[in-house]
Amino acid sequence: MDIAKPLDMISAENPDAESPKEKEPVKILLAEDDTEDQELFIDALDEAQIASEVTTVENGQELLDTLRDESQSDPDIIFIDVNMPVKGGKKALEEIKKDDYLRGIPTVMLSTWDHPADIEDTFAKGADLYVQKPNSFNAFVLLLKKVFLLHWAKALLGPVRNLFFVSEKNVGKG
Template sequence: MISSENHHLAPEGSNEKEPVKIILAEDDKDDQELFIDALDEAQVPSEVTTVENGQELLDTLRDQSEPNPDIIFIDVNMPVKGGKKALEEIKSDKELRDIPAVMLSTWSHPADIEDSFDKGADLYVQKPNSFTGFVLLLKKVFLLHWTKALLRPVVSLFFVSEKNISHKD
């Protein structure tokens, strides 16, 4: 099932930024809700479309009636088509390859991280254990993204987890 939610965080009449168009590929409903709630808390004006596996993600991206998203978040472990397989197909498609792709995983295995990097992911994020951690992490991801640090990631900036980000920002 594909759902779409609009989140307009700025008050009416203010200088509202265009909402960020996000597709979240995540099969866990709780993780979908956590992600959307954390975006709200991080005050990232966004329109989130959720899909539940890599095949739904590809179908949504290839739908000509929908504009491409600004960024996609892809859970590594999903049914039907896993995140890394979907990433590989996205990055080999000339129409889709320039969309920034952030991999999400509960694991931080170096081989997984390297494999995602080699397949063209722009960032690999270890899912935080807490809501606060998720909010902080999303703030960092969007700060990195909008300063264009993701255009050509370097490996040292590529892996993000709660352990290697400061709680002071």
């Protein structure tokens, strides 16, 4: 018997065993100016059973201020609404990805629109995913499950163009 068995092998043999990673909630920073959308996001995370700690900010400037605040711990992932007041999501994304300290934090863009120019622009600026906000709560739950599946699957790959845009229309696909 091999005593130096990797943790993932033990977990694979016993799927009911929790790995240490599963016990820790995902630290999410959500930049969204609409409080109803903030609540919908948090409720959808709960329904999707994604253990998380969500911090919300209402514009791109608050997002950057929070990320640069040394008293705050770094998030595991950032969700950024494209259209926000004060400083928009694309401008905030650009500043995050130009910052040597912040650029490695995965970023997911959120928008009600699926304009090809916005999608291409955020891909070029370094976002990890672009998610079109769905029209229903159940679709939002499915989308968040897909986002987290894609995020963790892509952790070793970096942004992949054919996996970059996620919407209600393609949530059931590979």
